[in-house]
Structure formats: structure tokens, C-alpha cells
Amino acid sequence: MVFDSLSKIGGQPQMLYPFKKILDIPAHQEITGAQLTSELTNGLINKITIHLNTKVTDLEQNDNGFIVNNNVGVKTIIIATGNGAFKPRQFPIKTTAEENQRIHYFIDDPQKFANQTIGIFGGGDSALDWALELGNLVKIELIHRRDNFRGLESSVEQIKQLSSAKILTPYLPKSLSLMDNKIEVELKKLGGNESIIRSFDHIIVAYGFKADNRFVKKWDIELHDNRIAVQSEMKTNVPGIYAIGDVVTYPGRVPIIGVGFGEAQIAITSIMRNLFPQKSLTIHSTSL
Ligand SMILES: Cc1cc2nc3c(=O)[nH]c(=O)nc-3n(C[C@H](O)[C@H](O)[C@H](O)COP(=O)(O)OP(=O)(O)OC[C@H]3O[C@@H](n4cnc5c(N)ncnc54)[C@H](O)[C@@H]3O)c2cc1C
The missing domain is CATH 3.50.50.60 (FAD/NAD(P)-binding domain)
Structure with missing residues (x-):
């Protein structure tokens, strides 16, 4: 389930620079922000639920995991809020x-x-x-x-x-x-x-844009300079909550899209290992 505070998914590339040609996405000589979003979204529709215009503000922990905004139950959370829910100046x-x-x-x-x-x-x-x-x-x-x-x-x-x-x-x-x-x-x-x-x-x-990620403080998540401090496997200090993308900080991190893609793979593999400790997980799509 994906929650986004904006009326469209795609984050910064879709909302801030949809027509800029991005030159550093592997396997694409160049691709615009809007094309990248569309290619990433193709294949996801019907497989996942996307809640647009939904800013996540509340998170409560219970025995099964978490309740998002007082009404949706989930086992694990990945925070990928970039610079935060952005509003134009x-x-x-x-x-x-x-x-x-x-x-x-x-x-x-x-x-x-x-x-x-x-x-x-x-x-x-x-x-x-x-x-x-x-x-x-x-x-x-x-x-x-x-x-x-x-x-x-x-x-x-x-x-x-x-x-x-x-x-x-x-x-x-x-x-x-x-x-x-x-x-x-x-x-x-x-x-x-x-x-x-x-x-x-x-x-x-x-x-x-005005944006900040301070809202996660009330979920007891540790911030360094307004960004989420992550440990290995993209774990935050709160068990069951991961963070990836520009919202995170660690020494040497570079705020680019390709880095976020890699962090997503790391977080998802870690989550799957936690959820299914008895399984030996396949890492490559070719062995699925
Ligand atoms: C002008 C510009 C040009 C750039 N050019 C390049 C480039 O050429 N190559 C490159 O690799 N990178 C480029 N970048 C950087 C790149 O856009 C970011 O690294 C990337 O978008 C980070 O992705 P993200 O998913 O972490 O965050 P974002 O793209 O910021 O997405 C975060 C999403 O979370 C949503 N959100 C935030 N808070 C909440 C909340 N509380 N509840 C629900 N939803 C929430 C936001 O609405 C947004 O959709 C550029 C950035 C800018 C501004």
C-alpha cells in the first residue's frame, strides 16, 4: 500500500521536473521525470493500492504492527518521504x-x-x-x-x-x-x-518548496539534521519501520534516484527475511 500526500505519484521527478531529461538512470541514455514515473508505475497498477491526497500523519503501534492514520493496519512501514510532504512557497x-x-x-x-x-x-x-x-x-x-x-x-x-x-x-x-x-x-x-x-x-x-520530516519525531524516530538516521538494512531505530530515499542520512549518501532504488531493494529483502525467516529467499528475479 502506498500513501502519497500529493494528487499524483512520482515524487520530485513527476512534480518538480517532469520534462527534464535525467541522464543518470542506469540503462536509459536519457529519460524525463514523467517517463520515468510512468515506466515505474506500469505494472504496479492493480497490484498495489495507492492512496493519493493522503498525508500520513499518525502511526500507532499494536501487537500486529502499525495502524496508519487511525484506519489502515500494516505489518511493516517504509518511510520514503524525500524532503517531506512538499508545499510550494x-x-x-x-x-x-x-x-x-x-x-x-x-x-x-x-x-x-x-x-x-x-x-x-x-x-x-x-x-x-x-x-x-x-x-x-x-x-x-x-x-x-x-x-x-x-x-x-x-x-x-x-x-x-x-x-x-x-x-x-x-x-x-x-x-x-x-x-x-x-x-x-x-x-x-x-x-x-x-x-x-x-x-x-x-x-x-x-x-x-516548504517541506520537512519532523513529523516522524512523534513516532520516536531518530533524526540527524532533519533526516532519518538509518542502520544497516535501512532500519530506523524503531523495529518494523524502515526508511529509504532522500529522507535518510548516513555517511556518504548521495541524494539521487539510483541510490534510492538500491536502498529499496535492501529494505524489502530485509523485510521479507523478517516476515518469512523459515524461507531461503530468492534475490534475483530470474530465480523466482
Ligand atoms: C530540480 C531537481 C532535479 C533533479 N535532478 C536529478 C537527476 O537528474 N538525477 C537524479 O538521480 N536525481 C535528481 N534529483 C534528485 C531526485 O529527484 C531525488 O533524489 C529523488 O526524487 C528522491 O526520491 P524520494 O522517493 O526519496 O523522494 P521524493 O521524490 O521527494 O518523493 C517523496 C514522496 O513522498 C510524499 N510524501 C512526503 N511526506 C509524506 C507524508 N507525510 N505522507 C504521504 N506522502 C508523503 C511526497 O508527496 C512525494 O511524492 C533532482 C531533484 C531536483 C529538485
């Missing part, structure tokens, strides 16, 4: 419901912006990835409060080469209004009094 201006329809935090289909002008706010990798992805399709303006971007310098250089892209720095959004079916944003230049007005069909806010 909001655009810093109060907006109406009508304006909100043009302000986006997640994008699932860039084609719907075809022939439009899009303002992208942010300076990290997500903002740069969206600027590159959309800059090949539509007119974009990338607005950041500093002259230097936190994201990859090479991405900034590629954006500069796009004839459809404009970079505006150092600007902060000051006010916003709907005008003639466009969203008009007043941008204030930092370190001066100058303001400019830019007009967009839609805006994308890539100010990062």
Missing part, C-alpha cells in the same frame, strides 16, 4: 481566485502554454529548467531577485541563447492585476526606485 502577493488560475506551481503539460507569454519567477534549478523547457515553445521572461542564479550556470547560458527568452534581474514582484485578459506584474528593481510593468498570459512560481 507561495507568490508573495495577495491574489484573487481569478488571478490564481494564471499562477502555477506545478506544470504537467507545457503545450497548454503554446503561443503565450509566460513569466517565470525564481533563481534555482527548477526555474531554470522551466525556462529552458518552455523557452523552446513560447516567449518567456525569467525574473529573479539577484543578478546571480542559484541554479546551474550552464542553464543560464543556454537561456541567454534563446531568442524567445528574456532575463530580468534583480527584480522583485511588487503588485499584480488582471488587465485585458493578461496578468500584469509590477516589478521593483532592487537597490533603486525603478519599477517596470510586465504583462503575461500566465506566470510560473518556482520559489522552491
